Amino acid sequence: MPGGGGIVRATLATDEDVVRLRQMVRADMxxxxxxxxxxxxxxxxxxxxARNVLRYGGGGxxxxxxxxxxxxxxxxxxFIDAGxxxxxxxxxxxxxxxxxxxxxxxxxxxxxxxxxxxxxxxxGKGTTVSITKWKAF
Amino acid sequence: MHDRLAMxxxxxxxxxxVKDRATGVLIDISALDIVDSFIGRMISNTAAMAKILDxxxxxxxxxxxxxxxxVELGSRLKACARRSTSNAxxxx
Numbered sequence: 001m002p003g004g005g006g007i008v009r010a011t012l013a014t015d016e017d018v019v020r021l022r023q024m025v026r027a028d029m030x031x032x033x034x035x036x037x038x039x040x041x042x043x044x045x046x047x048x049x050a051r052n053v054l055r056y057g058g059g060g061x062x063x064x065x066x067x068x069x070x071x072x073x074x075x076x077x078x079f080i081d082a083g084x085x086x087x088x089x090x091x092x093x094x095x096x097x098x099x100x101x102x103x104x105x106x107x108x109x110x111x112x113x114x115x116x117x118x119x120x121x122x123x124g125k126g127t128t129v130s131i132t133k134w135k136a137f
Numbered sequence: 138m139h140d141r142l143a144m145x146x147x148x149x150x151x152x153x154x155v156k157d158r159a160t161g162v163l164i165d166i167s168a169l170d171i172v173d174s175f176i177g178r179m180i181s182n183t184a185a186m187a188k189i190l191d192x193x194x195x196x197x198x199x200x201x202x203x204x205x206x207x208v209e210l211g212s213r214l215k216a217c218a219r220r221s222t223s224n225a226x227x228x229x
Binding site: 015022026036037039040041043044047048051095106108109112113 | 141170171172173174175200201202203205206209210211
């Protein structure tokens with residue numbers, strides 16, 4: 001169920017876009033009075049996924065949405081790219097980045113930091129990842 | 138913090154360690170309101186480079202929300218010690 005002013009779209013093509021997206025997510029969460037810890041978790045998760053779009057997805061965009069569900073409000077960020085897609089989802093969701101090889105996708109980390117996590121990806125079909133953080137109001 | 142800035146920092150820092158024959162490096166991250174896996178790797182790599190150059194690295198100023206997030210992210214900031222205040226006397 002949508003709340004707020006509708007979906008805001010943010011291009012993800014450069015490092016500057018990642019920085020800008022972090023600021024946008026931070027601003028939305030401040031507006032909804034999320035705790036500093038929740039803000040930091042969500043902005044960090046958004047940063048991971050935005051970098052994935054750049055590094056693995058060949059660029060793409062993010063969509064920010066404010067949601068309402070019963071007595072809760074939420075911020076949802078969806079990351080969309082038309083890149084090669086993920087061939088092995090199970091492998092992609094492991095903590096690859098701690099292996100030191102630098103090949104981890106940060107997906108499992110982002111999933112831990114968010115409340116809701118959804119991913120849709122297939123080879124040749126691009127990737128869509130969405131994360132949501134909820135707050136009681 | 139701009140991401141490319143983090144990589145420039147790595148280059149500049151290692152050059153300074155060599156030039157000044159530094160035996161210790163203090164990395165103050167109190168200005169960072171987030172540390173994601175990319176930035177975490179930059180810090181870790183910088184500390185590892187310092188170690189190869191025989192300099193000890195101390196990380197100070199980590200914001201509490203950042204610390205909580207790093208634990209959940211599963212990050213392992215290796216190769217450097219952490220101190221809770223910037224008054225740590227790391228010469229001793």
